[in-house]
Amino acid sequence: MKRLSMLLAGSALAMSASAVDWLDASESESGSSFSLDLDSIEGSDIKVLDDYKGKYISVFINGTYPADNKYRKEHGAYYDNQQLLISCKNASYYRRAYVNYGPNNKAIKSWQSKKPILTSTDFKLTSPKTVGRTIIEQTCSYYKQAK
Structure with missing residues (x-):
């Protein structure tokens, strides 16, 4: 079962990687760069238990890590x-x-959430002037323009 979920996550994300409309979103101080798949930005029908009326957006992002990057060294x-x-x-x-x-573009690890119900505590808050906040701001801005 675990292998099946990894296969599903990998195939869903691999399909996203072939999208042609990537927007360079942000670069970290360590040289990592992040891009948004503009074609993947859409409203989500997922409901969050303690924020049932909240609106959520789904997006695929791509992160690239240079050879001397800590994340690349730790995770390959x-x-x-x-x-x-x-x-x-x-x-x-x-x-x-x-x-x-x-x-060689070989998948080395994959993961997919198995949580059937989300709460606001499952979400990670971002701080101003960080890569995460920049990605969120750009995603939200693009989503509002496209509506």
């Missing part, structure tokens, strides 16, 4: 694809799935 990931659920109201996000890729 040259790049990754992640699916996030975003709350524009709270500038917070919940990671729904990810796939880490190593050399």
Whole structure:
């Protein structure tokens, strides 16, 4: 069963990676760069238990890590694809799935959330002037323009 969920997460995120409309969103001080898949930005019908009336947005992001990056050294990931659920109201996000890729575009690790019900405590708040906040602001801005 675990293998099946990894396969599903990997195939969903791999399909996202082939999208052609990527927007360079942010670069960290360590040289990591992050892009948004503009074609993947959409409203989500997922409800959060303690914020039932809240509106959430789904987006795929791509992170690329240079050779001397701590994340790459620890996890072996040259790049990754992640699916996030975003709350524009709270500038917070919940990671729904990810796939880490190593050399030759080989998937080396994947994960998909098994949580059937989310609460606001599942979301990670972002701080101003961080990569996470920049990604959220750009995603929310693009979503509002596209509506």
